[in-house]
Amino acid sequence: MAKLYIFGIGGTGSRVLRAFTMMLAAGVKLDDSIDTVVPIIIDPDSANGDMNRTADMLTKYQEIKKPFENEESGFFNVKIKTLSQLTGASQTDISDNFKFEINGTHSQKFRDYIGYNSLDNNSKAFIDLLFSAHNLAADMDVGFKGNPNIGSVVLNQFTQSEEFTQFLDSFGNNDRIFIISSIFGGTGASGFPLLLKNLREMNAADGKTFQVRNAVIGALTVLPYFKLKSGEATGSEIDSSSFLGKSKAALAYYERTIVADKRLNSFYYIGDEDGGMYDNFDGKDKQKNNAHFVELAGALAILNFAAEANNLSTTNGQADNPTYKEFGIESKDVSLTFKSLGYESFTYLTKPLAQLSLFSKYLKLGLPKAMSASTIWLEEKHRGVPKSFFKSYYYTNSFNKFIQNYDEWLNELEDNTPSFKPFNHSVDFDNALELIEGYEPKKKLMFKKDAKLTLVEDRVSKTYTRYTALPNETKFVKSFYDATAEVLIEKIGI
Template sequence: MAKKLYVFGIGGTGSRVIKALTMLFASGVKLENDFDIVVPIIIDPDTANGDLNRTADILTKYQNIVSKVGSENELFGTKIKTLVQLTNENSPNLSNNFKFGIDGSGQEFGQSIDYNGLDDENKALIDLLFSEQNIKADMTVGFKGNPNIGSVVLNKIVDSNEYNEFSNSFNQGDAIFIISSIFGGTGASGFPLLLKNLRINDPSRHNSDIISKSTIGAISYLPYFKVSDGNNDEKEIDSTTFFGKAKAALSYYEHAIFNNKDMLNSFYHIGDKANNNMKYAEGKADQKNDAHFVELAGALAIIDFVKSIPVITQSNQVTIKEFGVEDGSTKLKFDSLGQDTKDKLKVPLSKMYLFDKFIEKSMAELLKSPGKYNGESGVEKDFYNSDFYKIEFIPFLNYFKKWMDEMGTNEISFTPFHENQNHDSLLDFIIGNEVSRGSSLFSKNKAKGDFLIKRAHKIVSEGKLNNITEEERFIKVFDKILTEQLNNILN
C-alpha cells in the first residue's frame, strides 16, 4: 500500500529545507519503501515571511506541473499534496497552501495570554517568567529568537483545524519528519512541543493511537549563518546568542528526547562554522535568506530517513546521524561528497541543470531544426506561449536556477557545474566530468546541444508518445534524452 510522508517545516529554516526537498523531487529523486506522497506542512507565525511564501509558491507550481504531466516520470515524479487535497474537504477555515494556522500568533504575546485579564497573583507569576519586552513582543513576525514565547503559543498547534485534518488523513504505515533550527525562537520551541503532542495518545482525536506509535524523524539545525546588525542597536535578533541557545536546547533534548526511546526514531543534526552573513531582518517579506548547501543536506536527511525506516523501527533507541563531506574544501563539488550522497545527487541535479541550460542556450536551435518534434505529433511552437510553459514551468525552472546559484555564493559553497556554456559546449558542464569540445581540427565535438536535438526528433518519430497531452510529451521527451546523455557523460 502506498504511504505518505508528512514533513513539518518549522520557521524559516523549515521552509528553506522543504524548498530544497522540492527541487530534489523535481530533479527525479524518489522516496523508497513505498512512500509516494509527500505532505509538506509549514509552521510559521510570520505568515508574511519571505522564505515561507517563496516555498509555498514553489510547491504550488510543482503541483500544477505534476497535474499536467503526471507523476510517471523521473522529473517531477513524486506527488506533493496539501491537507485539503488529502481529505477532499472544502472547509473555509482550512488553508490549501501548505501553511499551518496558529491561533494567537498575530498579536502581541501579552494579548495572546490575556495578560491584562489576569489577577494580580498570576500577573506576578508571568512577570517572573517573561520580561516586559517579552510581554509586549509583536508576534506577527514570529518569536524573534525567543523560544520561551514560542513554547507557549505553539502549544496551541493541536487545537488548529489543520492539525485535525492531519489526524484525519493519517494512516497506518505513514511517517513524520520534523525540520527546525535549534538557535532561534520558532524552531527551537516548536520541535519539542510538536513531538510531545504527536506522541500523546488522545482518544478524542481521530487516529491519535496510530500517530503516537508512528515512525518519526527530525533534523535540528545548529547555527549556520549570522545576521548583520546594520548598525542597529535596537535589533531584537542577535546572532552572538545563537550558540548559547543551541547548547541550552541540546541539553534539554538530551534528557527530554534522546534518553526517551519512545519519543523519536531518528535524529539528524547539522551546522556550519563559516561566518556566513545574512541581511538582518526580523521577519515578513524581508526575511528571504539565500539558499545554503546545509539545507540541501537536510533534504537528503529526509530521503535517508525514509530509506532507513525498516532498520530504525527495530532499534530501541534514537538513531543519531551527522552529515559530513569527503574533504575539507569550502568550495564543494560532487567529488567533495561521500559516495552515497554523490549517487543520490549527481544524476538528478545534473539533469535538471542541463534542462535549464538547454532551454536557455539551445531551444532556439531546436525550434528551427527540421524533424518530428516540432509538429503536431510532437510539441508545436504555440506550446511555448501556453500558461503551463510560461506561468508554471519556466518560473519553476528559474527558481531552480536561483537556488543553485545561491548555494554557490556562501563561504561554504556548492558549485558542481561550469558556467561557460553555449549551444556548442552544452554537454561539457559537470566539473570533474569533462566532455570533448572538439578544439582541434580533427577531433569531434561531443559537447554540442545538437545531440539532444537529434534524439528529441527521433523519440517523437517512434510514435510511442502520440496518445498523451503535449505537456506530458514535452516532459517525457526531455526526461529520456537528458537521462541518456548523462549516462554517456558519467559512464
C-alpha cells in the same frame, strides 16, 4: 503506498523544504514505499519571504505534476499534496497553500495573546517571573525573534487547530513523519519539541491517534550555520552571537527529553561553524536568505529517513532502537562540487541535478534555435509537442518559472559560504556538456570534444516517439527526462 508528512518549522524549515522541492523536481528518488509528500509549514510570520517563496514553489510543482499525477515521470515524479487536498476539505476550512495558520498572532503583542491585563495580581507576578517586560511587549507578527519561551506558549495551540484534525483524519497506518527545525532561533527551537511531545502523547485509545503516536518519526535539527550582521541599521533584535549559547542549552534539553524518552526513530544533526554572513531582518518579506549548502545537505536527511523507515518501529510511543546521525563531507575546501560528497549523497544528487540543469540549459539556448527551424519533435504532423505549447499557461507560468527559480537556487548555493558549485554556468550552446564541474565529455574520434546541445535535441527527437499518445505536458517532461539521462550516460558516464 505510504505518505510522508514533512513539518517545516520556521525559516530554516522553509529553506530546507525549498531544497527538498528542487531535489524532487530533478527526479531524486524517494523510497518506493512512499508515493506522496505532504509538506506542512509552521511559521507565525505570514509574510516571511523564505516561507512564501517555498510555498510558491510547492504550488508550481503541483501545477507541473498535475497532468501526469498518477504516473512515473522522471522529473517531478513524486506527488505533493496539501492537507485539504488529501481530505477534501474546502479552502474555508483549512489552508490550501501548505501553510499552517497560527491563530491570534497577527497584529498582537504577546501580553495581549495571553490576556495579561485580565489576570489577577498573583498570576501577573508569576508571568513576570517567566517573561521579561520586553517579552511581554513583543510583536508576534514577525515570529518569536529568537525567543523560544514565547514560541512554546503560542505554538502549543497546534493540536487544537482544524489543520491538526485534518492531519489526523488523513494519516494512514504506514505513513511517516519528518520534522525540520533550527535549534538557535525562536520558532523552530520551541515548535519542534512541542510538536513531537503532542504526537507521542496522544490518546492511544483512539484509532487515528494511536497510529500517529506509534508512527515512525524522524527529525532534522539544524545547528547554527550562518551569522547575521548587526541589526542596528534594520532595527532587528536578533543577535547571532547568542546562537551558540542557545544551541547548547537546547541540546541539553533535547538530551533530557527527546533522546532519553526515545521520542524519535531517527534524529539528524547538521550545522556549519564557518557559514556566511546574512543581512539581519526580524522577518516578513525581507527575511529571504540565499540558499545554503547546509539546507541541501539537510534535505538529504529526509531521503535517508525515507529509505530506512521500513526498518524502524515504535512501541507505546517510544522508538525501538533509535538512531542518531550527523552529516559530513569529504573535503575541507570552501568551494564544493559533487566530488566533495560522500558516496550516498553523490549517488542521490549528481545525475538528477545534472539532468534538470542540462534540461534548463537546453530551454535557454537550444529551444529558441529549435523553434525557428523545422524540428521533428516540435512538429504536430509528427505528433510532437506543438510550438504553441510554449505559449501556454502551463509552460510560461508554471514550468518555466519553476526552472528559473531552480537556476536562482543553484546560483545562491554557489555564491554562499561554503560555495557549492556543481555546475559551470558559463557554458554555451557549443560546449553545453561541459556543464558539470570536474567532468569532461567523452571525445569524438579521440581528439574532438562532442559537447553541443544538438546532442540533446537529437536524442529528444527519438525519445518523444515513446510518448506520442500522451498529453503535451507529459510528452514534454518525459521525453526530456529520457533524453538527458541517455546523453549524460553516453557522454559523461554518469
